[in-house]
Amino acid sequence: MLAATAVSQSATDPLSGLVLREAPKPAPKPGWSIVRVVASSLNMHDLWTLRGVGHPPERLPIILGCDAAGYDEDGNEVIVYPVIANADAGMGDETLDPNRALLSEQHDGAFAEYLSVPTRNLVPKPAWLSFDEAACLPVAWTTAYRMLFTQARITAGDRVLVQGAGGGVASAAVRLASAAGAVVYATSRSEAKRAQAVAWGARAAVPTGERLPEKVDVVIETVGEATWSHSLKSLRPGGTVVIAGATSGMNPPADLGRVFYLQQRIIGSTGCTRSELVAMLRMMEATGLRPVIDRTLPLEEIHKGFQLMIDGALTGKLVINPPAPKQ
Numbered sequence: 395m396l397a398a399t400a401v402s403q404s405a406t407d408p409l410s411g412l413v414l415r416e417a418p419k420p421a422p423k424p425g426w427s428i429v430r431v432v433a434s435s436l437n438m439h440d441l442w443t444l445r446g447v448g449h450p451p452e453r454l455p456i457i458l459g460c461d462a463a464g465y466d467e468d469g470n471e472v473i474v475y476p477v478i479a480n481a482d483a484g485m486g487d488e489t490l491d492p493n494r495a496l497l498s499e500q501h502d503g504a505f506a507e508y509l510s511v512p513t514r515n516l517v518p519k520p521a522w523l524s525f526d527e528a529a530c531l532p533v534a535w536t537t538a539y540r541m542l543f544t545q546a547r548i549t550a551g552d553r554v555l556v557q558g559a560g561g562g563v564a565s566a567a568v569r570l571a572s573a574a575g576a577v578v579y580a581t582s583r584s585e586a587k588r589a590q591a592v593a594w595g596a597r598a599a600v601p602t603g604e605r606l607p608e609k610v611d612v613v614i615e616t617v618g619e620a621t622w623s624h625s626l627k628s629l630r631p632g633g634t635v636v637i638a639g640a641t642s643g644m645n646p647p648a649d650l651g652r653v654f655y656l657q658q659r660i661i662g663s664t665g666c667t668r669s670e671l672v673a674m675l676r677m678m679e680a681t682g683l684r685p686v687i688d689r690t691l692p693l694e695e696i697h698k699g700f701q702l703m704i705d706g707a708l709t710g711k712l713v714i715n716p717p718a719p720k721q
């Protein structure tokens with residue numbers, strides 16, 4: 395089968411380590427299911443692996459791709475819950491299992507014609523979602539869902555700032571928070587993406603770092619160094635920053651005086667539980683929300699897709715379609 399495999403890592407030229415080549419179809423094993431992948435989508439996580447961040451070189455080569463939707467062996471339409479973990483080891487929460495692994499960290503990922511995952515990770519795909527839409531949800535959308543509803547516990551009327559609104563997680567956060575009745579503010583470096591954020595339901599969108607019309611209750615952070623100071627300054631006393639990523643850098647000044655004097659809360663967030671994925675699907679069915687797809691590319695053009703992501707040229711998710719298997 396055709397697969398996009400990480401074979402080496404480079405901080406400066408990450409795509410040099412990504413090769414499209416034939417790989418063996420995964421073999422069946424007890425408790426695991428084989429999924430024929432119809433759609434996957436890009437995440438920054440794949441680029442971190444190619445840059446050598448958070449992925450030891452001993453785990454190469456590995457097929458990349460954290461998101462998948464397709465058919466199980468019985469022909470059922472499924473979405474793949476992407477965290478391979480023992481919920482009991484995380485006291486009921488898969489994301490707190492110290493040995494959890496996102497798809498493509500320890501097991502081959504979804505940029506391929508077939509994928510092998512624990513059968514428990516299969517979630518029925520609702521008929522009202524296309525495969526391309528379904529493939530946007532498992533990582534970016536569920537991360538945004540957990541940040542907003544589990545970590546920050548937003549309710550209607552809350553003021554929520556989403557940093558870097560064009561990103562996969564951030565665009566999901568704008569839509570989910572707006573659908574929940576929050577007053578959403580967004581930032582983006584791009585005027586076109588700011589206009590998009592308003593079209594998705596944000597009350598206003600301002601250039602990155604610009605002062606907001608009012609202080610907010612919650613900030614959704616995935617940008618990191620480039621926006622951290624603005625996040626803390628935008629928060630009301632007692633407000634909460636939820637952080638799930640740091641695309642622009644991991645180590646901004648901590649500004650500890652502001653944090654303790656204004657009693658700000660900083661909450662880290664990673665992934666989601668299987669139950670949160672199911673709960674988000676229920677919310678999407680109830681509200682009619684659908685993911686924002688920038689474009690869809692065949693697996694053969696995956697390098698072009700990653701280059702667009704590196705260039706910051708995407709608004710929402712980029713979907714990847716592997717070739718249909720030969721009969």
Ligand SMILES: NC(=O)c1ccc[n+]([C@@H]2O[C@H](COP(=O)([O-])OP(=O)(O)OC[C@H]3O[C@@H](n4cnc5c(N)ncnc54)[C@H](OP(=O)(O)O)[C@@H]3O)[C@@H](O)[C@H]2O)c1
Nearest residue numbers: 438558559560561562563582583616620639640641664665
């Ligand atoms: N913890 C988790 O479970 C989890 C899950 C998913 C993602 N993440 C992390 O979250 C981050 C975002 O992931 P993603 O897949 O959403 O990536 P993405 O689609 O590439 O989005 C990144 C966004 O960050 C903004 N940005 C990047 N560099 C910036 C800079 N120098 N200044 C200002 N804004 C900048 C951009 O916003 P504008 O172009 O609109 O300005 C861009 O849209 C990544 O670091 C990823 O690893 C973590």
